[in-house]
Amino acid sequence: MRDPDLLDRLIEQYQFRLFRYLLYVTGNKERAEDFFQETWIRVLERGHQYDGKSKFEVWLFAIARHLVIDWHRSKKPQSLDTLTDPEREHPLQLVNENAVSPLHQVLSQENEEIVQTSLQKIPAIYREVLVLRFQEELQIDEMAGVLSIPLSTVKSRLYRGLEALRGALQQGPA
Amino acid sequence: MNHARHARAEQLIAQERVEGISQAERKWLAAHLQECAPCTDLARQTDQALRSMRAAAISFPSGLASRTQFRVRLRAQELREREPKRRALWLTCAVSWIFGVASAPYVWSLFQWFGQHTGAPKLVWELAFGLWWTLPALFVVAVLLMERVHQGDEPAWMRQDR
Numbered sequence: 391m392r393d394p395d396l397l398d399r400l401i402e403q404y405q406f407r408l409f410r411y412l413l414y415v416t417g418n419k420e421r422a423e424d425f426f427q428e429t430w431i432r433v434l435e436r437g438h439q440y441d442g443k444s445k446f447e448v449w450l451f452a453i454a455r456h457l458v459i460d461w462h463r464s465k466k467p468q469s470l471d472t473l474t475d476p477e478r479e480h481p482l483q484l485v486n487e488n489a490v491s492p493l494h495q496v497l498s499q500e501n502e503e504i505v506q507t508s509l510q511k512i513p514a515i516y517r518e519v520l521v522l523r524f525q526e527e528l529q530i531d532e533m534a535g536v537l538s539i540p541l542s543t544v545k546s547r548l549y550r551g552l553e554a555l556r557g558a559l560q561q562g563p564a
Numbered sequence: 565m566n567h568a569r570h571a572r573a574e575q576l577i578a579q580e581r582v583e584g585i586s587q588a589e590r591k592w593l594a595a596h597l598q599e600c601a602p603c604t605d606l607a608r609q610t611d612q613a614l615r616s617m618r619a620a621a622i623s624f625p626s627g628l629a630s631r632t633q634f635r636v637r638l639r640a641q642e643l644r645e646r647e648p649k650r651r652a653l654w655l656t657c658a659v660s661w662i663f664g665v666a667s668a669p670y671v672w673s674l675f676q677w678f679g680q681h682t683g684a685p686k687l688v689w690e691l692a693f694g695l696w697w698t699l700p701a702l703f704v705v706a707v708l709l710m711e712r713v714h715q716g717d718e719p720a721w722m723r724q725d726r
Contacts, residue, residue, distance in 0.1 A: 392644075394637045401636070405629045410622045423625055427632045434636050435643070506620060508613075523582070524614050530583060548582045555613050556606075 392437060401430055404450060407526060411451055414521045415458055415514065425461075429454040444535060448528065451536045455518075508558035516551030523548055569596060573603040577610055653707060660700045671696065 408429060412422035432453050440449050509517055522528045522536060533544045576593045579585050585593070597604045672693060679689030 392640055394633075394640045397636050397640075398633050401629055401633055405632075406622065406624055409624055409628070410620075413622060419625070423628055426628060427635055430632050430636050431639050434639055504616075509617070520617065524617050525620070545583060549578055552578050552582065552610065555617075556609060559609065559613050 392434065397430065397434060400433070400446070404447060407447065408450060408454060411521060411526065412454055412458070414509070414525075415455065415518055417510070417514070425454060425457050428457050432457065445528075445532060447526065448532045448535050451522070451526070451528075452538070455536060504559065508555060508561075511558040511561075512551060512554045516547055516554050519544060519547045520551045520555060570600070570603060573597070573600065574606060577603070577607045581610060581614060657700065657704050657707075660703075664697065664700055668697070 405426075409422060409426050412425045412429075413419065416422050416425065429450065433450065436453070440446065509520070512520070519533065519537070522533050523530075528536065530541055530544050530548075534541050537544065573593060573596045576585055576589055580590070580593070597607060675689045675693040675696075678684075679686065
């Protein structure tokens, strides 16, 4: 994995998926760009630890996710799971709901607007599993690998996420 | 049509999309959806939401991939340049270790002789020998610690031993 030519090809192959994932997780275009670059630097440095048993994208998303978590931890001395747990009193909102979201700005197709606005209303912890399952089409066990959580937790987050998405869609984009 | 049937249908609609359902459950759901408009609406809305999610277009920032490729190449070069120094360091450590093991009996005698001639207590020259013995190991630990500080800790999640 220290071969820059190989990494060039991997960056080209996974660029859209990784950026989309980071964009949904961070809700911020500039931050997603920073994490995108850092993720590939980590892939270069730690590539020898990838054993090929799981899909490359599972490992890639895990690296990206933990960079985001580390960044949040450096800001506040709490874990991301605690911060993003919507059942707690003050769940982390990765997207500033008072501002026009950069996430919204880069989601360009107008006919997707309602869904994207609805997605932003969903807590980050659920948005993330929906993205991994229905956009990145990861299997549930692969998601458990990326998120470092048990299968049962992945499933419960997916069900709640789906419910939240439907609820948000019924409310409309307002 | 009771509430329990709707609840089951609602659960199966979600389950089908999340983890799949059995043939029998699919048959039951299809039959229910044929006669229940609200549940059919729910299934349609769910499908529509997921379809829209899948089709969502994201404009990828221009130049991000090439900027990243450039940074990765720079870092790769940096790592390549550091590699010979690292190898030399480890080689030095290994040689020093081997030399330490091989010369231990002689150095022990030397410390013993020195202790006897200076009249230093046995504990003192034994401790001095121990310190001499552990110096290479301490050096290696210091180098490793410095490297970890430089590169950042390697989190457990990066190791693929799950």
